[in-house]
Structures are given as C-alpha cells and as structure tokens.
Amino acid sequence: MGIKHLYQVISEHAPDAIKTGEIKNQFGRKVAIVSNPVTVYLASILIWRQDAFLIAVRSDGQQLMNETGETTSHLMGMFYRTLRVVDNGIKPLYVFDGAPPKLKSGELAKRVMRKAEATEAHEEAKETGTAEDVEKFSRRTVRVTREHNEECKRLLKLMGVPYIDAPTEAEAQCAVLARAQKVYAAASEDMDTLCFDSPILLRHLTFSEQRKEPILEIHLEKVLAGLDMNRSQFVDLCILLGCDYLDPIPKVGPNTALKLIRDYKTLEGVVEFIEKDPKHKYTIPEDWPYKEARDLFFHPDVRPADDPLCDFKWESPDIEGLVQFLVTEKGFNEDRVRSAAARLQKNLKSSQQQRLEGFFKPVPKTAEEKAKLKRKNEEKNEEKKKKQKAEQKAKKEAKGKPRGAA
Amino acid sequence: MDLLEARLEQALLLKRVVEAIKDLVQDCNFDCNDSGIALQAMDNSHVALVSMMLKAEAFSPYRCDRNIALGINLTSLTKVLRCAQNDDILTLKAEDAPDIVNLTFESSESDRISEYDIKLMDIDQEHLGIPETEYAATISMPSAEFQRICRDLMALSESVSIEATKEGVKFSCIGDIGNGSVTLRNHANVEKPELNMEIELTEPVALTFSLKYLVNFCKATALSGTVKLCLSNEVPLLVEYGLAGSSYLRFYLAPKDRGLGGGDASNWLGSSDVVDKVRDNLQTGLFLGAGAETRAPEELAIAAMRIKVRYNIYV
Numbered sequence: 001m002g003i004k005h006l007y008q009v010i011s012e013h014a015p016d017a018i019k020t021g022e023i024k025n026q027f028g029r030k031v032a033i034v035s036n037p038v039t040v041y042l043a044s045i046l047i048w049r050q051d052a053f054l055i056a057v058r059s060d061g062q063q064l065m066n067e068t069g070e071t072t073s074h075l076m077g078m079f080y081r082t083l084r085v086v087d088n089g090i091k092p093l094y095v096f097d098g099a100p101p102k103l104k105s106g107e108l109a110k111r112v113m114r115k116a117e118a119t120e121a122h123e124e125a126k127e128t129g130t131a132e133d134v135e136k137f138s139r140r141t142v143r144v145t146r147e148h149n150e151e152c153k154r155l156l157k158l159m160g161v162p163y164i165d166a167p168t169e170a171e172a173q174c175a176v177l178a179r180a181q182k183v184y185a186a187a188s189e190d191m192d193t194l195c196f197d198s199p200i201l202l203r204h205l206t207f208s209e210q211r212k213e214p215i216l217e218i219h220l221e222k223v224l225a226g227l228d229m230n231r232s233q234f235v236d237l238c239i240l241l242g243c244d245y246l247d248p249i250p251k252v253g254p255n256t257a258l259k260l261i262r263d264y265k266t267l268e269g270v271v272e273f274i275e276k277d278p279k280h281k282y283t284i285p286e287d288w289p290y291k292e293a294r295d296l297f298f299h300p301d302v303r304p305a306d307d308p309l310c311d312f313k314w315e316s317p318d319i320e321g322l323v324q325f326l327v328t329e330k331g332f333n334e335d336r337v338r339s340a341a342a343r344l345q346k347n348l349k350s351s352q353q354q355r356l357e358g359f360f361k362p363v364p365k366t367a368e369e370k371a372k373l374k375r376k377n378e379e380k381n382e383e384k385k386k387k388q389k390a391e392q393k394a395k396k397e398a399k400g401k402p403r404g405a406a
Numbered sequence: 407m408d409l410l411e412a413r414l415e416q417a418l419l420l421k422r423v424v425e426a427i428k429d430l431v432q433d434c435n436f437d438c439n440d441s442g443i444a445l446q447a448m449d450n451s452h453v454a455l456v457s458m459m460l461k462a463e464a465f466s467p468y469r470c471d472r473n474i475a476l477g478i479n480l481t482s483l484t485k486v487l488r489c490a491q492n493d494d495i496l497t498l499k500a501e502d503a504p505d506i507v508n509l510t511f512e513s514s515e516s517d518r519i520s521e522y523d524i525k526l527m528d529i530d531q532e533h534l535g536i537p538e539t540e541y542a543a544t545i546s547m548p549s550a551e552f553q554r555i556c557r558d559l560m561a562l563s564e565s566v567s568i569e570a571t572k573e574g575v576k577f578s579c580i581g582d583i584g585n586g587s588v589t590l591r592n593h594a595n596v597e598k599p600e601l602n603m604e605i606e607l608t609e610p611v612a613l614t615f616s617l618k619y620l621v622n623f624c625k626a627t628a629l630s631g632t633v634k635l636c637l638s639n640e641v642p643l644l645v646e647y648g649l650a651g652s653s654y655l656r657f658y659l660a661p662k663d664r665g666l667g668g669g670d671a672s673n674w675l676g677s678s679d680v681v682d683k684v685r686d687n688l689q690t691g692l693f694l695g696a697g698a699e700t701r702a703p704e705e706l707a708i709a710a711m712r713i714k715v716r717y718n719i720y721v
Binding site: 373 | 528533642658
C-alpha cells in the first residue's frame with residue numbers, strides 16, 4: 001500500500017526533507033494517528049510475537065486470547081502503543097478508516113484495495129516474521145473485523161484519547177487536520193499521506209520500542225523543494241510511481257517516473273508521449289483512469305477541520321471502566337492495567353511543558369547554505385552509487401572465478 | 407596553515423563550559439568566526455536551548471580567517487578535556503575544511519605538551535532565531551543560591567513557579583508530600599557584593615518551569631558567582647552565566663502551561679463559589695501571603711485561577 005518507491009525517491013533527491021529522531025523529539029505535540037484495520041492488526045501481531053518470545057512456548061501460534069477464546073491482541077496492541085506515545089508527552093488522536101473511496105469503476109477500486117491490504121500485511125510480516133507468519137497472515141488479513149475496530153474505539157474512549165471516523169481514507173483526514181494545524185503531524189506508515197497534502201508525515205511512531213526504529217519526520221514542503229516540483233506535479237509523480245488506486249505502468253520505475261514528469265510536467269503530457277512514442281517502449285494499462293485518481297488525492301471525501309466532530313479533547317482515563325473492560329471482560333492483568341491508567345492520568349492531565357519552537361523560530365537557511373547542502377547531498381548520492389557499483393562488480397568477479405581457485 | 411587558532415590561558419574555562427552543557431546536548435556545532443566561538447543547541451525534547459559565546463577577547467591570541475562550523479560530540483570532547491589540567495594552556499586548532507580539531511595542552515609549570523585530535527561530525531543543525539526581548543523582570547543573584555533553591559525544591563516537586571514582584575522573588579512548589587517556597591528580597595551587601603540580590607521590574611511576572619531542567623542548568627554554577635534570571639510572562643526563561651569579558655553561557659527554558667491569562671481564564675474566574683473555596687483554602691496563603699482572607703475578591707479569583715492552572719484542577 002502507499003506509493004511505490006516514493007521514500008526511496010525522496011531520500012535520494014530531497015534528503016533534507018527527512019529528519020530522523022527519537023520519539024522524545026515529538027514531545028508536547030499533538031499527532032493524528034492513522035488506525036486502519038491493517039495497522040491495528042500489525043500492532044497486535046507484533047505484540048503477540050514479543051509475548052510469544054517472553055513466554056517462550058507458544059508453538060501452536062495462537063493469538064493472545066482470554067479464557068473464553070476471544071482474541072485480545074488488537075486491544076493489547078492498541079493499549080500499549082498508545083501508552084508509549086502518551087508516556088513520551090505526545091497527545092495522540094486516532095483516525096479510523098471509513099469506506100474505501102469509489103473510483104469511477106467501483107470494482108477496480110475494491111480489487112486494488114483488497115490487493116493492497118494483503119500486500120502490505122505481507123510485506124510487513126515478511127520483514128518481521130517467519131515464513132509461517134507470512135502464510136498465516138495472508139489468511140487472516142481478511143478477518144480483522146468491524147468488531148475489533150469497535151473494541152479499539154471503546155478502549156480509546158476509556159483511555160480518554162480522542163478518535164474520529166474518516167468518511168473514507170484515514171490518511172486524507174489526518175492530512176486535513178495537520179493542514180489546519182489541529183495536530184502537528186499525521187502519523188502513518190503510508191507515504192500517500194503526503195499526496196493528501198499533509199505538511200508533515202511521521203513514520204514509525206507506533207512501532208514498539210524493541211524494534212529500535214528511529215522516527216522519521218518527512219516535511220512535504222522540503223520534499224517539493226528538493227524535487228523542484230509543485231504539488232500537482234508531485235501527485236502526478238506519485239500516481240506514476242504506483243498508488244493504491246491504479247496499477248503501475250509496466251517498466252516504469254522510480255527513475256523513469258521522475259524523468260517522465262520532469263520532461264512532460266503533467267500526466268497528460270506523459271500519457272501523450274507514451275501513446276505517440278513510435279518505439280512503444282511503455283504500455284499504459286487498459287483501465288487507467290488517472291484523472292479520477294488524481295481527483296481523489298486533491299478532493300478526498302473528508303470532514304473539514306472546522307467540523308464540530310474535529311474538536312478534540314484529551315480527557316482523564318476512566319480507570320474503573322478500563323479495569324472492567326480489560327480485566328473483567330478481556331482477562332488482562334489488573335495490576336498492569338491500573339498502573340498504566342495511572343500513567344495515562346499523569347501524562348494527559350499534567351501541566352503541559354511547552355516547546356521552544358513555539359517562541360523561537362528556526363532561521364531560514366541562506367542561499368549559500370542551501371547550495372552547500374545540495375552539493376553535499378549530491379556528493380553523498382554519488383558516493384553511494386559508486387559504492388553500489390563497486391559492490392556489484394566485486395560480486396561479478398567473485399562469481400566469475402572458478403571455485404577452489406586460490 | 408591553520409584556519410583557526412585559539413589559545414586559552416586556562417583550560418578550566420572550556421572544561422567547565424562543556425561540563426555544564428554535556429548532559430543537555432550530545433552533538434553540536436561550534437561556530438567559529440572572527441568575533442569568537444559560538445554554540446547554539448537544543449536538548450532532545452526541544453524544551454531547553456543552550457547558547458554559548460566565547461568572544462575573541464577571551465583568547466590570547468585568537469585568529470579565525472573564515473567562518474567554520476566544528477561539529478563535535480561533547481562526550482568525546484569531555485574525554486579529551488579530562489586529559490588537561492585546570493591551569494594548562496589550551497590551544498584549539500583547525501584547518502580549512504577540517505575533519506579533525508586539534509587540542510594542545512601546555513603545562514604552565516613544566517615543559518609537558520600533550521596533543522589530541524578529535525574527529526569532527528557533519529551536523530545539520532537548525533538555528534533558532536532568538537528575538538531581542540525586553541524582559542519584565544531581571545533578577546541577579548548569587549549562582550550558588552539559585553542552585554540551592556532548585557535542588558531544595560526538586561526534592562518536593564517536578565516544577566517550580568517563579569513569581570517576581572517589586573518586593574522580591576518567590577520560588578514555590580507543591581508536591582505529593584507537601585509544599586515549599588523560598589522568598590528572596592532585594593539585598594545589597596556592601597562588604598560582600600557577590601551576595602547582592604537585585605530585581606529590576608517593569609511588571610510583576612509569574613511563570614512555571616520544570617525543575618529538572620533548572621537543576622541541569624545549575625551545573626554552570628562554577629563558571630560565575632552570579633546568575634541572571636530574565637522573565638516575562640508567556641516567554642521562555644533566560645538563565646545567564648556571565649563569563650570574563652562579554653562572553654556568556656545562556657540557557658533558555660520554555661515555560662509550562664500557557665493557560666495563565668489566556669482564553670480559558672474566564673472559565674475559571676466564572677463561579678464565585680470557587681473564590682469562596684479558595685478563600686478557605688490554605689493554598690491561597692501560598693500565593694497571596696498572610697492575610698489572604700482580607701484580600702479583594704478579584705485578587706482571590708486570580709489566585710484561584712493560578713492555583714487551578716498550576717495544579718490542573720478543573721471545576
């Protein structure tokens with residue numbers, strides 16, 4: 001899911017748009033977190049894996065369940081992830097996915113959505129799990145139920161953490177909230193949040209501590225400056241790279257996509273070029289309604305930021321309610337739940353420490369500094385490419401040599 | 407030929423500066439130009455900022471032909487500075503487009519010369535513009551006194567409220583085990599001017615800060631006998647340790663909760679029974695001093711608001 005290779009393109013051509021840091025750096029900020037079924041599920045399976053390690057034996061590969069056999073891992077995931085975010089002084093706000101947007105042909109959209117979900121889950125599982133996990137995962141992806149989502153919402157309400165249901169895509173809703181400065185940033189793993197015009201995207205925010213992944217802060221403005229594009233060109237580039245709504249054009253990778261947009265400015269121009277190209281180097285898939293896809297990025301179905309539903313309040317947790325829900329109904333450990341609730345109470349209600357950026361603004365870099373930075377980035381890229389080439393060469397040579405020859 | 411050469415009569419100065427900031431900042435750029443060596447860096451959570459300026463006059467001689475930024479890991483610098491004795495002569499050297507900085511320590515007593523190179527880092531740092539501020543209150547006091555207050559109150563609470571009026575300045579805190587406060591009044595000691603306590607005030611201020619950071623700033627106490635606290639409502643606190651010449655080490659700290667006087671205030675002032683409650687409340691004494699029961703309702707309302715803002719009581 002998301003935009004194929006977009007991260008790679010950005011890190012190569014606009015490296016200063018990406019800041020890496022610890023979760024601490026986000027201290028004191030409000031953040032809108034995307035919570036689509038897949039992410040909740042991923043969170044839960046990762047937690048389950050950790051616990052599996054702790055308990056050492058859980059070879060039957062069951063999810064965390066309580067005595068009555070109900071799944072609880074999605075709640076476990078939601079609960080502890082949120083707690084970690086709050087512990088670091090961040091005020092989270094969850095945005096739940098609504099119905100998938102309908103592209104011109106609804107069937108196509110559905111097919112692509114289904115495929116995208118399965119692939120993302122697959123990718124993630126591949127990264128972190130064993131072959132069995134991957135297999136199990138693909139079978140289970142479909143089983144994230146409406147009930148799980150409802151339970152997550154009930155949990156958030158008890159925790160005093162606000163949430164909102166997006167009419168369609170959660171990423172689009174997050175982007176609107178971030179644009180309106182209701183929140184500092186949108187947190188999602190999905191790069192298409194940038195296409196929806198979110199000024200800042202946070203990745204890896206809800207990853208567990210054990211993974212030691214730094215948090216990536218991607219600034220759209222700097223991405224556009226680095227790529228030397230305006231927003232509509234950027235969206236066109238993303239569609240060309242391959243988004244959720246359309247199949248990518250075969251044989252068009254990140255480098256070609258970038259070159260095509262740079263040469264022909266818009267998708268219209270690119271399509272015209274491809275159709276008129278006497279060599280027929282690329283073929284556009286049969287059903288490729290790129291204008292509709294673009295429209296989905298520019299005019300997604302979202303709640304406007306001044307909607308009363310977008311007035312968010314962080315409240316004290318309902319401790320007894322949490323105990324009732326998590327301990328009595330779901331079989332969590334009571335001591336743990338109570339101490340976690342106490343932490344929530346302290347963090348969400350304690351007098352808020354402000355950040356210096358509210359008072360002191362960063363000095364913009366001078367043209368000279370910018371040029372220097374650009375040069376440095378280019379040098380780094382060069383070096384990386386050289387290194388890659390050298391490695392490939394070394395590999396080739398190693399292969400070429402007959403075995404056993406000293 | 408070196409681009410930068412800065413000779414310091416006593417290594418102690420740099421040792422103490424680095425010691426004072428190394429817990430707040432891990433890596434930072436030392437920006438060198440012909441007027442001296444400057445450093446600006448924020449802590450991890452972007453709540454506090456360190457700003458150091460060592461003017462060219464602090465060195466003898468000082469030469470810097472072109473602006474350069476030396477990106478140094480402060481833990482590494484501390485390790486190397488431990489190899490210097492307090493009254494060694496310290497010389498900093500760097501070449502054009504350097505990848506190392508060279509430190510030389512010459513013993514003042516013997517002919518011992520030690521030399522160390524530290525690898526530099528490429529740090530892409532954001533500079534924050536600090537606006538010129540006319541502070542509402544400027545307090546100078548013995549640095550050791552400030553350190554003591556911070557440490558004492560730290561035992562009770564995480565945050566301290568600093569209130570400055572014409573009469574004096576009051577540091578107070580409320581914690582789980584109870585509360586505490588220290589009040590200092592204007593004080594001029596003819597025999598020992600370093601014990602002077604002075605307040606310059608254009609309007610009263612009241613702000614709350616995290617003690618953890620203040621205690622951290624106090625690591626600079628050894629650098630200067632006096633410390634200057636500059637406050638205005640709604641802006642970061644400035645804690646300044648003046649060094650010889652017009653060099654300085656400054657810390658800025660963002661305040662806690664902006665609620666005071668803001669849009670929410672009217673909600674708190676709203677109900678009169680709140681004012682009554684406060685009148686009965688011992689905490690009032692903490693904010694208004696003795697005789698709270700005789701004060702005007704408006705004053706009590708403001709006190710009530712402060713209490714609520716500070717301790718997050720929502721009625």
